[in-house]
Amino acid sequence: MKALLFLLSVSLVLNAAPTEVEPRLLYEEDASGLVSDIQVVLKTGSSEDPIGKTGLTNILAELILRGTKKQDRQKFQSAIEKLGATLAVGVFHDRIIFSGTVIKENTFEFMKLLEEALLQPKFDETEFNSLKVEMVNQIAHIKNSNNRLGGLAIRQELFKGTPLEKPSIGTLSSVRGLQIVDIRRAYNNTFHKQNLLFAVASPFKETQWKTVLKEMWMKFPDGAQKTRRVFEPKVPEGLTLIVVHKPKTSTGVLTFAQKGITAQDSERFTLGVGNFSFGGEPLVSRLFRTIRGELGWTYAINSGYGSMGPLSYQPGIYTIASTPSVEFTTKTLFKTLSSWQDYMRNGLKKDELTLAQESLVNSYPFEFESAEKRLGQKIHSELYDVPVLSQEEYQKTLQAAGNKELKKALKDRHTEKGWVIALVADKDVIATQLAEEQKGTAPEHQLKIYSVVMPTDLIK
Amino acid sequence: MKSVMRRPFSLFMALLALPIWGASYEKVAEKKLFNGEVVKEYKLPNGLKVLLLSRSQAPVLTYQVWFDVGSLNEKTDQKLKKTGLAHLFEHMMFRGTKKYPDGKFDELTSRMGSDKQNATTYYYRTNYFESVPSYQLEKIMELESDRMANLILDGALLEKEKGAVVGELRRALDNPSRLAWDELMQLVFNEAPYRYTVLGTEEEIKGFTLEEAQYFYKTFYAPNNATIIVVGDVKEETLLPLVDKFYGSMKSQEIPKLNFKEEPPQKKERKWDGKHPQATSEILLLGYRIPSVNDAEITALSLLASHLSNGMEGRLRKALVDKGIAVSASAGVSHRPDLFEFSVALSEKHPAEEALKIIDREIALLHQSKIGKAAFERALNQELLSAYGSVDNNNSLANMLGEYLMISGNYMRGIEILEGYKKLSESDLQKAAKKYFTKENRSLVIVRPAKKGKTS
Numbered sequence: 001m002k003a004l005l006f007l008l009s010v011s012l013v014l015n016a017a018p019t020e021v022e023p024r025l026l027y028e029e030d031a032s033g034l035v036s037d038i039q040v041v042l043k044t045g046s047s048e049d050p051i052g053k054t055g056l057t058n059i060l061a062e063l064i065l066r067g068t069k070k071q072d073r074q075k076f077q078s079a080i081e082k083l084g085a086t087l088a089v090g091v092f093h094d095r096i097i098f099s100g101t102v103i104k105e106n107t108f109e110f111m112k113l114l115e116e117a118l119l120q121p122k123f124d125e126t127e128f129n130s131l132k133v134e135m136v137n138q139i140a141h142i143k144n145s146n147n148r149l150g151g152l153a154i155r156q157e158l159f160k161g162t163p164l165e166k167p168s169i170g171t172l173s174s175v176r177g178l179q180i181v182d183i184r185r186a187y188n189n190t191f192h193k194q195n196l197l198f199a200v201a202s203p204f205k206e207t208q209w210k211t212v213l214k215e216m217w218m219k220f221p222d223g224a225q226k227t228r229r230v231f232e233p234k235v236p237e238g239l240t241l242i243v244v245h246k247p248k249t250s251t252g253v254l255t256f257a258q259k260g261i262t263a264q265d266s267e268r269f270t271l272g273v274g275n276f277s278f279g280g281e282p283l284v285s286r287l288f289r290t291i292r293g294e295l296g297w298t299y300a301i302n303s304g305y306g307s308m309g310p311l312s313y314q315p316g317i318y319t320i321a322s323t324p325s326v327e328f329t330t331k332t333l334f335k336t337l338s339s340w341q342d343y344m345r346n347g348l349k350k351d352e353l354t355l356a357q358e359s360l361v362n363s364y365p366f367e368f369e370s371a372e373k374r375l376g377q378k379i380h381s382e383l384y385d386v387p388v389l390s391q392e393e394y395q396k397t398l399q400a401a402g403n404k405e406l407k408k409a410l411k412d413r414h415t416e417k418g419w420v421i422a423l424v425a426d427k428d429v430i431a432t433q434l435a436e437e438q439k440g441t442a443p444e445h446q447l448k449i450y451s452v453v454m455p456t457d458l459i460k
Numbered sequence: 461m462k463s464v465m466r467r468p469f470s471l472f473m474a475l476l477a478l479p480i481w482g483a484s485y486e487k488v489a490e491k492k493l494f495n496g497e498v499v500k501e502y503k504l505p506n507g508l509k510v511l512l513l514s515r516s517q518a519p520v521l522t523y524q525v526w527f528d529v530g531s532l533n534e535k536t537d538q539k540l541k542k543t544g545l546a547h548l549f550e551h552m553m554f555r556g557t558k559k560y561p562d563g564k565f566d567e568l569t570s571r572m573g574s575d576k577q578n579a580t581t582y583y584y585r586t587n588y589f590e591s592v593p594s595y596q597l598e599k600i601m602e603l604e605s606d607r608m609a610n611l612i613l614d615g616a617l618l619e620k621e622k623g624a625v626v627g628e629l630r631r632a633l634d635n636p637s638r639l640a641w642d643e644l645m646q647l648v649f650n651e652a653p654y655r656y657t658v659l660g661t662e663e664e665i666k667g668f669t670l671e672e673a674q675y676f677y678k679t680f681y682a683p684n685n686a687t688i689i690v691v692g693d694v695k696e697e698t699l700l701p702l703v704d705k706f707y708g709s710m711k712s713q714e715i716p717k718l719n720f721k722e723e724p725p726q727k728k729e730r731k732w733d734g735k736h737p738q739a740t741s742e743i744l745l746l747g748y749r750i751p752s753v754n755d756a757e758i759t760a761l762s763l764l765a766s767h768l769s770n771g772m773e774g775r776l777r778k779a780l781v782d783k784g785i786a787v788s789a790s791a792g793v794s795h796r797p798d799l800f801e802f803s804v805a806l807s808e809k810h811p812a813e814e815a816l817k818i819i820d821r822e823i824a825l826l827h828q829s830k831i832g833k834a835a836f837e838r839a840l841n842q843e844l845l846s847a848y849g850s851v852d853n854n855n856s857l858a859n860m861l862g863e864y865l866m867i868s869g870n871y872m873r874g875i876e877i878l879e880g881y882k883k884l885s886e887s888d889l890q891k892a893a894k895k896y897f898t899k900e901n902r903s904l905v906i907v908r909p910a911k912k913g914k915t916s
Binding site: 032033034035065074077078080081082083084085086101102103130133134137138140141143144146246247248249250281283284289292293294295296297298299300323324325326355358359362363364365366368369370455 | 554807
């Protein structure tokens with residue numbers, strides 16, 4: 001049944017296989033910069049982890065930084081850090097990014113070490129076992145973060161049976177079960193020419209970088225073209241309330257989620273404008289002004305399409321998250337629902353619409369204020385095949401997003417009641433509050449707790 | 461000191477402008493950063509300080525207003541004697557003036573495209589900041605100066621804001637690390653008001669009156685208690701007339717002297733061992749008393765923190781995280797309060813005592829031998845890398861200048877510490893470790909889960 005669910009929720013998008021003779025380099029020269037920023041992007045991520053082996057890509061990526069065939073972890077890391085450099089890795093569902101920053105004068109010494117790490121990893125058994133212990137400890141520590149627990153409860157419900165069900169870092173059992181042979185196999189499948197993208201912001205000339213990076217790139221083997229998989233969240237028809245039981249909290253962590261949008265969605269700008277004034281922008285959004293500003297029930301409340309990372313080929317999720325004081329938890333829940341209903345039906349008021357448009361257009365220069373940010377724009381454009389808009393294009397696009405367009409986009413992409421709601425709080429307190437809040441409501445129309453989960457259930 | 465007068469203008473313009481152009485400003489200093497950029501310092505006759513660093517890589521700028529007031533002032537003020545108001549008041553600064561009623565400040569700054577708009581309160585200072593496209597400079601200055609001079613404190617809005625602040629407090633109280641810090645401050649400081657939290661208690665927050673808020677505003681939000689910091693795409697000749705226009709007519713005030721009781725030297729180890737209902741594993745926090753930021757030994761202590769904490773080769777990480785004993789382990793130097801801290805989040809089933817034993821072993825090694833040339837070079841270059849990153853960004857550079865100004869009276873102190881690293885040797889780090897990392901000088905906090913297995 002699990003396998004069937006998995007197949008049903010996956011649609012395939014085939015990538016064309018270009019014949020490449022040079023590495024793909026995205027470049028930003030920063031003539032006055034004191035450091036070089038280097039990113040090596042691998043265009044596959046944790047969604048490639050086989051079911052039951054979540055955390056594999058994460059462990060692989062981390063192990064790359066822990067020793068090469070030439071030098072053990074300590075020597076390798078000392079060499080990096082002595083140069084005035086850092087080398088870190090981030091693992092996402094659809095990509096792995098190795099990010100290096102190094103003081104200008106040591107840039108090319110650092111590149112030799114980076115090449116050594118990527119091309120000659122040792123995959124030492126002792127390091128592997130020690131890393132597994134470290135990851136298991138980190139996963140167990142998630143129980144200390146109510147925000148992360150809420151996020152995991154949502155993923156578990158919306159992406160059941162898919163690789164997105166569990167966090168990129170893995171679960172206690174999946175990480176414990178990994179073998180070094182899994183790592184070697186994953187390395188061979190992942191680290192090849194066709195899967196690589198280089199991005200650099202640096203005081204040096206692009207021509208210098210092309211030479212250095214081509215030399216490195218040529219040493220990688222050719223690889224099989226990957227098939228991109230898209231995982232659709234399973235949105236329920238009605239409200240699904242999951243309580244993650246945490247006794248004696250002073251606040252409740254409340255997260256609403258339903259299907260989000262992709263980077264290529266034709267309505268992304270319209271929905272971005274709408275979300276800004278509905279809940280996206282702290283201090284000025286409708287949710288913030290009412291639930292915090294007028295009612296004082298919560299310190300933080302926001303909404304957005306980015307809780308699983310920037311927009312990508314995956315639709316991901318749209319979320320509304322808040323941390324109300326515990327006595328206002330269910331009040332905040334119902335108020336959020338009625339605000340959403342109003343937003344779905346009526347969109348934004350005129351002044352809210354112009355506020356979002358002006359604000360987004362006027363703050364757009366910040367997306368390009370540094371070489372690092374300009375590079376980020378280029379990487380996103382390259383990975384998800386979306387253009388980087390000029391200031392004029394962006395302004396024109398946003399101004400075309402009227403309330404009529406917004407209401408249509410909301411109707412097409414969202415539902416009024418198809419929410420999974422995760423609430424991290426004491427289950428008994430919530431049950432009492434729900435009963436109190438719904439006095440006089442017919443039982444068949446009452447919101448009930450769909451399931452209660454313990455923090456350990458989310459990470460085991 | 462070189463005096464800079466406003467640009468000449470016609471008599472007609474002068475007559476029109478007199479009420480707002482009545483002040484002049486004085487250039488106090490020009491200081492160079494290691495990358496060649498220059499920080500210019502000015503002062504208005506009413507005492508307002510201005511720091512400017514012009515750069516034109518992008519058409520944006522960061523605008524910050526720093527007030528030399530925080531939670532230390534209120535607890536020691538004879539009329540208040542409470543904590544939490546400085547922070548609650550910071551929230552009220554967004555609640556409207558006669559010209560721009562409640563909500564307008566946020567709306568207008570948002571419309572102008574502000575980025576990272578926010579405010580923070582700490583023991584010794586409060587700051588307000590935003591980054592805006594540079595053509596919006598005049599508007600942001602009008603808005604910031606308006607709320608500094610013309611805030612209307614409304615009783616109903618104060619009550620509403622208390623709800624949000626209580627929410628912020630409760631969110632913090634749900635965090636076991638926050639309890640560890642609060643307990644450490646109470647343990648280390650018997651006299652100095654660092655023992656009181658910045659947020660205050662729920663009772664204190666709910667009990668603040670409108671009169672107390674008005675007193676706080678009138679007393680501490682004065683030009684001679686404030687500094688404006690601007691980093692980004694604006695020239696001196698554009699900024700200074702606007703400073704004059706919007707802040708020149710503000711009157712300086714007598715600021716009550718901070719009634720600060722110095723903490724006597726610590727003579728023996730102190731310990732707090734307690735529980736938190738949300739903790740699922742143990743936390744260990746150590747605090748060693750150190751001198752103030754202006755002391756010469758701060759340079760060695762800061763580099764020692766880098767050696768212990770920075771990177772994958774950080775000494776604490778290797779001894780604790782890599783061995784599976786902890787999830788994270790770090791060390792750092794705090795100023796005002798002046799402390800060297802070791803902070804460890806233990807892995808499940810590992811007691812804090814296990815980490816303490818390892819830290820004691822590492823400290824003994826630091827006492828006995830030098831850290832070695834390679835480790836010294838690593839720490840130094842990691843600090844340089846971190847500083848380069850801070851200087852490169854408008855917002856983080858402004859933060860660095862403001863923070864050092866507030867803790868030391870010298871906005872260049874952070875740069876001086878960085879330059880000072882180059883004059884250090886391994887022996888200096890060993891000497892600092894021997895002098896300060898002693899048991900008598902240490903306070904120790906352990907936070908444990910309330911009931912094992914209850915939430916798991």
